[in-house]
Amino acid sequence: MLTRLTVLILSIVLYSFFYVLTAPGWFYIKDTPLACAIKQNDPHTFNSLLETEDFEIKDGSGNTPLSIAVDEVNYNFTKExxxxxxxxxARSDFADRPIICEAASRVCYPRFNRSKDTARDIVKLLIKYGADVNARTILGETAILRAARCGDAKLSTILIKNGANVNIFSRQGVPLHQAIYKSRRSKSYETIEALIAGGANPRVKNYKKDYGKTAIDLAKGYNDLKLLKILEKSNSTASLSSYTSERTTLTYKDRRIESILYRYGIYLPAYKINFITKYPFLFIILMLPTLIACLTGVVKKDVFLITAGALQPHIIVAGFILILFIGDSS
Structure with a gap:
């Protein structure tokens, strides 16, 4: 029987092997010529390559030239x-990130000497050309949640005016709660006011991080009278509909996975379950050591499944795979 130390060593070896195999440059060209021109901010080479190269070819990290230009906060290249x-x-193959979320991140965390205003202009440009403002990352984050988390009222307003869902749920909760956390440090309420004006509901409960507290509960807990007055201005009737509508997108196969996990006290939102069914072999490779540990008795199945809900998504997936391999004994 395998010991815990053996399982640990095997885990390290397999994780390292997987990391090396998926590193940029092994199965792809590390950087395409067009990607290099963008990163080096070389307009002459960029313009000449733009006429001859396929601008949808991805680099070793699975990024298109457009996503690289956005990441570099290069407005001119992005526009061209x-x-x-x-x-x-388009989304990155490696991290499955929407370009508009990357653009929002660059507003919050500018690169080098790039200005936040330029990054906001890039967000506007992406929206103008049809970017989905409610596109999610694999963690369920959207551009509005990132804007709220960094307390950028201007970016929040831009996104709201273009249809961003201000009551959308993610792994981090809802945008309004994120804006409140930021306001505690920055002492600024502009982002909160922008979200409220855009229809954010201060009565929506955040089960992800705050034990079901609403934004009003947070304001009362902080004894923040100014925040309470802002929240009381809300006339929003939005509820959990943005979340429940997401759940209806599950396929029959996805719903079966959801029911099995739920039986073991493990709850996953739809976007995670969809991701599981999209990339099952990735999770099998990552969690092979854990599966071996369970199958050989180093880790008990019941204990593993009960505690899985508090761990990372890929460990939860391993629990699901384990059920499929050795049967549902509940």
Missing amino acids: LLEKGANPN
């Missing part, structure tokens, strides 16, 4: 690529 027909809703 979009004018040529680059897809503003």
Whole structure:
């Protein structure tokens, strides 16, 4: 029987092996010529390559030239690529990130000497060319949640005016709660006011991080009278509909996975379950050591499944795979 130390060593070896195999440059060209021109901010080479190269070819990390231009906060390159027909809703193969979320991140965390105003202009440009403002990352985050988390009222307003769902749920909760956390440090309420004006519901409960507390509960807990007055201005009737509507997108196979996990006290939102069914072999490779540990008795199945809900998504997936391999004994 395998010991815990053996399982640990095996885990390290397999994780390292998987990391090396998926590192940029093994199965892809590390950087395409067009990607290099963007990163080096070389307009002459960029313009010449734009006429001859396929601008949808991805680099070793699975990024398109457009996503690289956005990450570099290069407005001119971004505009030229979009004018040529680059897809503003393309996603990175490696991290499955929407481009608009990357653009929002660059507003919050500018690179080098790039200005936040330029990053906001890029967000506007992406929206103009059809970017989905409610596109999610694999963790369920959207651009509005990132804007709220960094307390950028201007970006929040831009996104709201273009249809961003201010009551959307993610692994981090809802945007309003994130804006409140930020306001505690920055002492600024502009982002909160923008979200409330855009229809954010202060009565929506955040089960992800705050034990079911609403934004009003947080304000009362902080004894923040100014925040309470802002929240009381809300006339929003939004509820959990944005979340329940997401759950209806599950396929029959996804619903079966959801019911099995739920039986063991493990709850996953729809976007995670959809991701599981999209990339099952990735999770099998990652969690092979854990599966071996369970199958050999180093870790008990029941204990493993009960505690899985508090752990990372890929460990939860391992629990599901384990059920499929050795049967549902509940």
